[in-house]
Amino acid sequence: MTRLLSPAGSRVLFLGNEAIARGALEAGVSVATGYPGTPSSEVIESLATVARGRNLYVEWSVNEKVALEVAAAASFAGLRSMAVMKQNGVNVASDFLLHLTASGTRGGLVLVSCEDPGALSSVNEGESRYFAGMLEMPLLEPADFQEAKDMTKWAFELSEAIGNVVMLRSVTRMSHASGNVICGKFPAKTRKAVFRCDGPIMDSQTGPMISTPVVAKHLLRQQKLKTVQALFEKSPFNCYTGPARPDLLLVTASACSLYAAEAVEMLGLQKRVGILKIGTTWPLPPRLVSGHLRKAGKILIVEEVMAFLEENVKVLAAGDPKLSKGKTFFGKYDGTLPFAGELNPDIVADALAKIFKIRRDALSPSYLEEARKTAAMLPPREQTFCAGCPHRASFWSIHNAIALDSREGFVCGDIGCYSMAALTPANGYWTMPTLHSMGSGTGLAGGFAKLAPFGFKKPVLTVCGDSTFYHAVIPALINAQHNRADVTFIVLDNQGTAMTGFQPHPGIEVNALKESVPAVDIAAVCRAIGAKVTVCDPFDLAATGAVLTDFLAEKGLLKVLILRQACALSPEKKGKKTFEMKVDEELCLGDACGCNRLCTRIFRCPALVWDRKKKKAAIDEVVCAGCGVCASICPQKAIVKTPVASAFASGG
Amino acid sequence: MKNKNSGLTKNLILTGVGGQGNVMASRALAGMLVDAGYVVTIGETFGMSQRGGSVMSHLRISPDAVKSPQIPKGGADVIVALEPLEALRVLTVYGNPGVSLISNARSIDPMGVITGERDYPSEETIHEAFARLTARCWIFDATAIGLVLGNPVLSNIVMIGALAGTGLLPIDRRMFAKEIRKTLSPEKYALNLKAFDAGCSMIK
Amino acid sequence: MRKKRSSQSRLKKDVLEQSLCTGCGACVGLCPYQMVYKDRTVQLFDCDLPDGRCRAFCPRTPSDLPLLRESLFDALDATDEIGPVKEFWIARAKDAGLRARSQHGGTVTALLRLAMSEGWIDAAIVSGRLSEREPEGRLIDDAGALADYARSRFWAAPTVAAFHRAPEGEGRRIGVVATPCQALALAKIRTAKIDGYDKGKTLSLVIGLFCGWTLALEPFQNLLETYQLSAANLTGMDIPAGKNILELHTAEGPVNVPMAEVDACVREACRYCVDSTAEFADLSVGAARYGRNSGEMQNWNQVIVRSETGKKLVSLARSRGILEFRETPQEALHELKNAAAEKKKKALARIIAKSRSPQNLLYLNPGDTVVKKYLKT
Incomplete structure (x- = not known):
């Protein structure tokens, strides 16, 4: 029995993303789609685990745009549907979204964007809140776990009430935090899919689903917002806590409202600060917000990254001279809070302390000094490729091939675990100097390859993961082939969407629902494009190195190397060692060897450590995944691998 | 800084290195406490941090209210560390003179130590720092216990057992058994109970 | 205390970046950091160790040449132009079959075979076959197989690396066929x-090869392409005296390439080399070419015997009838010396052009009397 299906009335600990999933189930969602991306993945993942036997279709789509299109089709057929993605996924989906908000929707359609202020698991801290304003669709932001569930459920109703998409935005500290949720009921009836398209063009419920006539439909979309604002005025997701006449009104939304409440409590300011927590962030309900703004002379707006809420509150206040007169606004524009990074209770408390000119209680100076001194001696724990990670072996070969080629070749990076080759350059042996969005490595490589007439002589390589390949690489690859770009394109195929937790992708013969589906073969796609294709096991350093040096020497064409080896954390591999690894202490010469600790100083496997007492290399058996690659790099052949007869796994 | 008006909220931080079963342990712990009627909020860092990086879960255990998923600096009541360096790292940010610490003694070298660029603090240095930065601390090799039981990852359960043994939180063996019975096979259930007991017995 | 600079970074700065690297392989095979790929020495990863053997053995790092000469040869044999000369012969292998498979007179292969069959050496290191993809030194311990490697190729092979990699065993002795730069490294x-x-003790015999220059592989491959050829097509190559061409042997017959085209492919490092006769070998062998009409010398070798070891081997070859000899005209040695002196002068002039100072001779010591003699001041 899964917690997600707990009976109505039960109090359950849900991850924020599970709360969103539960809310969707309580709303009677029929179709849920998404593309994996931290911190969003668990919404679709948890829905997939309960889909069987319910009237629910769950899909890991090839990318966010397709995910939204698949969900929209269900909405057009009158079903409730949702598309789930991380913040930059909304950018991917945005072209369709622009047209979708113009055509309107039928069955409740919710776009869930889980965002990552501070980029804890991203290479951007993109904002999708502005899409709500730009595309004129309602935006909801839950501030706790119960709300995450309740608000999701209501988002479907709202979408149906106005015939347009509703965006629900969460953040890492909501999606990946857990809290208590009291479950509600599941709907009794399921809907039937019906798509009518015989009505008048201006009737989105019966007519063609189309964004034209553009101006008329645009005006229609704006009219819907009046309905939205009226509903938002009465929404229970907006609430005020604090005195009737506070010295300062703190306006906030999302997880920030938890930080704000904690900060007020930490400073003992409960009698002086009122908190207006907004759940319906766009369009702001004007009467509600104005009413609260009147209460205080000082207004502090607390939100993460951009000043979206602050701007909207200020626009609202500016519209009423009586309201804005004599008010001081604190937020990002005056420098009270930063425009970048995530917030926490301490940052908000510091901001409040500054405004109120009070001192925060601190720990004793001697304790703080002790903590400071201790912190200074702690070696950082930087991210690395896991023990047994195929990427380490791949980059080893890539590095060596580039070095042998001697033309200062480089790798255009892409998004996945292998991004770590760029984030900590030593992990990728200093080969990967660019990193942007999914698929952009291949596009960039194709561009670099066309710079030869301008005196550019470096050979260009690029990498992408298997899931990334399907998501956004194929157009760039076709572009490279069609334009005769001399690119060595490497697919780091670790047999799943490893970074986000092994969600299936089109290359896997199983879908989100664990049904058997046809796999789309990467090699076949590349061959069909017309590229020269080789498939190799990255753990075979010699073979991989030979292919890569040949590819670099072969000029003027697109070359594809697929390095196939499952991720060390994949369910089929985790806890199972292929080899038992050992350092032969007789053969390892330690610092007397001319190798200058190649294995620990350069290779960087967390399981291959330097024994400080013996002054020799050693294997940390607890960390070692038994991939055997390190045996190939020791010039003394001192790292010995013994095949493990029968692999077994047991969990803790 | 300790919360002025949150004496009733217990703040616990579970820390370790990616792959040590930190998230599983925090969920199990929170599950027990929710069953016992508490309002629990967990804040977690995972995703990229998992790849050999530091992993940290913040547990806020309140009788009545949802709390911020991030504990304020200096605000930890209890720290459970699956790795000693991570114990120190958390202590220097969230520690205070009243904090209790339970730490695994088995170290995992960070990459900077493996490559020789940095030094791992000596056992003596670590123990001295623990003594200076905590009110109470317990240190033992939970990984060794896990290895004896057949899997080093069991160290996370050993630590939960130890935490129960300290009496710092309202949890016990019966609650643990009830919690893990929901998800584990009978074989793993028995093994996890053994690990719990072994941890509990480490606290004197 | 200031940290000593790493040997690897000094090699990079003083040798690789100065285009002095000959690709001899002396820095390769000792550690995992240096490799030779397509005749280029490549540093794979940074190594911060000082006092490395890579730098100690490199023939293009400064070395005490007078001391080397003193410890390996008899001072009485010294000549300025071509190093120590104990004996000078015009010789060739008696075995006509071997001669036919060899570049010139088959002397080198005949001597190696003899040394191996006599047990003077257990294995010989020679440069790989012409047809092999990557130039590499080969360790051969079967005397019968030696003739397979008898033909010259004109680009560098990292032969010294093969010596570093050769397994060590009790009393094991190795012979090496070496170009001048390799002989210096050895x-x-x-x-x-x-x-x-x-x-170093296992190194029992070094047979030097006369060498004017080697080709840089990549430009040479590009040149071959203009003749619709690749290195794989070549069965041999030669520079017939007086014709000013490089003769490429292929299955379809010879292809002649004008020397001016070949010259553009010469490895830059070779332009700074002052040694054309492998002055630090036990004995050195080259094509016999002197006089205006050298056609009849085509299948003979000139042999410079330098050390006691070299002398013993050549006299054994004579007594066993392995080699045959012909009269050695005085002008042959004279011509060889003149040519060698010319090369020294030219190389030194180029070195000064590079360093911009007669006080800085890169890897050579301006105080060395031999160097001094050919230094244009």
Whole structure:
């Protein structure tokens, strides 16, 4: 029995993303789609685990745009549907979204964007809140776990009430935090899919689903917002806590409202600060917000990254001279809070302390000094490729091939675990100097390859993961082939969407629902494009190195190397060692060897450590995944691998 | 800084290195406490941090209210560390003179130590720092216990057992058994109970 | 205390970046950091160790040449132009079959075979076959197989690396066929005084090859392409005296390439080399070419005997009838010396052009009397 299906009335600990999933189930969602991306993945993942036997279709789509299109089709057929993605996924989906908000929707359609202020698991801290304003669709932001569930459920109703998409935005500290949720009921009836398209063009419920006539439909979309604002005025997701006449009104939304409440409590300011927590962030309900703004002379707006809420509150206040007169606004524009990074209770408390000119209680100076001194001696724990990670072996070969080629070749990076080759350059042996969005490595490589007439002589390589390949690489690859770009394109195929937790992708013969589906073969796609294709096991350093040096020497064409080896954390591999690894202490010469600790100083496997007492290399058996690659790099052949007869796994 | 008006909220931080079963342990712990009627909020860092990086879960255990998923600096009541360096790292940010610490003694070298660029603090240095930065601390090799039981990852359960043994939180063996019975096979259930007991017995 | 600069970074700065690297392989095979790929020495990863053997053995790092000469040869044999000369012969292998498979007179292969069959050496290191994809040194311990490697190729092989990689065993002895730069590296290895290193002792015989220059592989491959050829098509190559061409042997017959085209492909490092006769070998062998009409010398070798070892081997070859000899005209040695002196002068002039100072001769010592003699001031 899964917690997600707990009976109505039960109090359950849900991850924020599970709360969103539960809310969707309580709303009677029929179709849920998404593309994996931290911190969003668990919404679709948890829905997939309960889909069987319910009237629910769950899909890991090839990318966010397709995910939204698949969900929209269900909405057009009158079903409730949702598309789930991380913040930059909304950018991917945005072209369709622009047209979708113009055509309107039928069955409740919710776009869930889980965002990552501070980029804890991203290479951007993109904002999708502005899409709500730009595309004129309602935006909801839950501030706790119960709300995450309740608000999701209501988002479907709202979408149906106005015939347009509703965006629900969460953040890492909501999606990946857990809290208590009291479950509600599941709907009794399921809907039937019906798509009518015989009505008048201006009737989105019966007519063609189309964004034209553009101006008329645009005006229609704006009219819907009046309905939205009226509903938002009465929404229970907006609430005020604090005195009737506070010295300062703190306006906030999302997880920030938890930080704000904690900060007020930490400073003992409960009698002086009122908190207006907004759940319906766009369009702001004007009467509600104005009413609260009147209460205080000082207004502090607390939100993460951009000043979206602050701007909207200020626009609202500016519209009423009586309201804005004599008010001081604190937020990002005056420098009270930063425009970048995530917030926490301490940052908000510091901001409040500054405004109120009070001192925060601190720990004793001697304790703080002790903590400071201790912190200074702690070696950082930087991210690395896991023990047994195929990427380490791949980059080893890539590095060596580039070095042998001697033309200062480089790798255009892409998004996945292998991004770590760029984030900590030593992990990728200093080969990967660019990193942007999914698929952009291949596009960039194709561009670099066309710079030869301008005196550019470096050979260009690029990498992408298997899931990334399907998501956004194929157009760039076709572009490279069609334009005769001399690119060595490497697919780091670790047999799943490893970074986000092994969600299936089109290359896997199983879908989100664990049904058997046809796999789309990467090699076949590349061959069909017309590229020269080789498939190799990255753990075979010699073979991989030979292919890569040949590819670099072969000029003027697109070359594809697929390095196939499952991720060390994949369910089929985790806890199972292929080899038992050992350092032969007789053969390892330690610092007397001319190798200058190649294995620990350069290779960087967390399981291959330097024994400080013996002054020799050693294997940390607890960390070692038994991939055997390190045996190939020791010039003394001192790292010995013994095949493990029968692999077994047991969990803790 | 300790919360002025949150004496009733217990703040616990579970820390370790990616792959040590930190998230599983925090969920199990929170599950027990929710069953016992508490309002629990967990804040977690995972995703990229998992790849050999530091992993940290913040547990806020309140009788009545949802709390911020991030504990304020200096605000930890209890720290459970699956790795000693991570114990120190958390202590220097969230520690205070009243904090209790339970730490695994088995170290995992960070990459900077493996490559020789940095030094791992000596056992003596670590123990001295623990003594200076905590009110109470317990240190033992939970990984060794896990290895004896057949899997080093069991160290996370050993630590939960130890935490129960300290009496710092309202949890016990019966609650643990009830919690893990929901998800584990009978074989793993028995093994996890053994690990719990072994941890509990480490606290004197 | 200031940290000593790493040997690897000094090699990079002083040799690789100065285009002095000959690709001899002396820095390769000792550690995992240096490799030779397509005749280029490549540093794979940074190594921060000082006092590395890579730098100690490199023939293009500064070395005490007078001391090397003193410790390996008899001072009485010294000549300025071509190093020590104990004996000078015009000779060739008696075995006509071997001669036919060889570049010139088959002398080198005949001597190696003899040394191996006599047990003077257990294995010989020679440069790989012409047809092999990557130039590499080969360790051969079967005397019968030696003739397969008898033809010259005109680009560098990292032969010294093969010596570093050769397995060490009790009393094991190795012979090496070496170009002048390789012979210098091997001399440095033989005389090295490095704690814990005594592999130099296994080096029992170094047969030097006369060498004017080698080709840089990549430009040469590009040149071959203009003749619709690749290195794999070549069965041999030669520079017939007086014709000013490089003769490429292929299955479809010879292809002649004008020397001016070949010249553009010469490895830059070779332009700074002052040694054309492998002055640090036990004995050196080259094509016999002197006089206006050298056609009849086509299948003969000139042999410079330099050390006691070299002398013993050649006299054994004579007594066993392995080699045959012909009269050695005085002008042959004279011409050889003149040519060698010319090369020294030219190379030194180029070195000064590079360093911009007669006081800075890069890897050579301006105080060395031999160097001094050919230094244009």
